[in-house]
Amino acid sequence: MTIAADAGGRDVVEPWIQAASPSHLTLLDPELAVASLYNVRNVPSAFWIDESRRIVRANDPIYVLRRDRATGETSRNETYLNAVRDWVANGSSSKFVADEAALEKRMPPASFSDMEAMASFELGVYLIRRGAPTSAERHFDRARQLAPDNWTFRRQAWSLSGATQETIIRAIRDPAAPAFYPELDLGD
């Protein structure tokens, strides 16, 4: 199942879904509410959920296609895909099933300031839709101060406010900025 955590909603995500024409469920999350529920701090981010609805891997930063910086060639991320195949075949005895400490780290309980960040972000999105982008910026700023590692909020805000590529790259490369993606730790 895929979830489009995108405030652009149907208009923006439909062409992508049509182009991929997937056989799995593709759901929309225009308020980023499901993403917040799962503590998603950037996209793409993947979870494994087992038959009894328990999370066995959380918030893995995965691109199925990887681009080699040197050659510019794209290839499938076989390392991750093999881990998925292993879990499908072996279930809870797969070595790729995360332990509790790893899960806790990837999906810590929400704090009140996380929730305040979400409220500020949502208010910003509402104000953009209402035609008050200057006011929206105040709340996007507050969301960033409260949850500096939440790149989902920051990237969505950049998209809505039409931030330049230069602004975005500078923010991402800022040495003081929190990591853009966590490590994909497959334990091997």
Add this chain to the structure above:
Amino acid sequence: MAGPATDSPVTVIFDGKAATTSRAQVRGDDVWLMLDELPSATAWELKPEGVCRGETCVPLSPSQKAAVLGDEKTPNWFNVSEFARLIEEPVAIDQQERVWYFGPPGWEWKSRSAGNAAPDFTAPDLAGEQHSLRELRGKKMLLLFWASW
């Protein structure tokens, strides 16, 4: 605070739904609504047993009652911001645009990461049909979040 407010309209957002009213009072960072508008604007209503939404009721102690309902000079007013503090809802305010955004109550967001159970959710597909995680029990699932930006 007696009598209808004459301030410019105020928007309150509960559960992601915005309601705009010209019968609201702003005191500092707190917003007060009239009791008769409370259910339509917030889905909460004042009942003898407390402040209720569906099956959920929050009883108020005398001091909480005094803070949420004010005094005899304000018989029909309800301090939405005070109530939100009481039930640990995160709030975001824009005084200039006169918008108050209220997030979920504490008992909802605190239960979100309890154990390793995948939080249930309901979301629409492209055709507008709603799906929930609950329906997919019994299958392994790879859940992938993405965005166009």
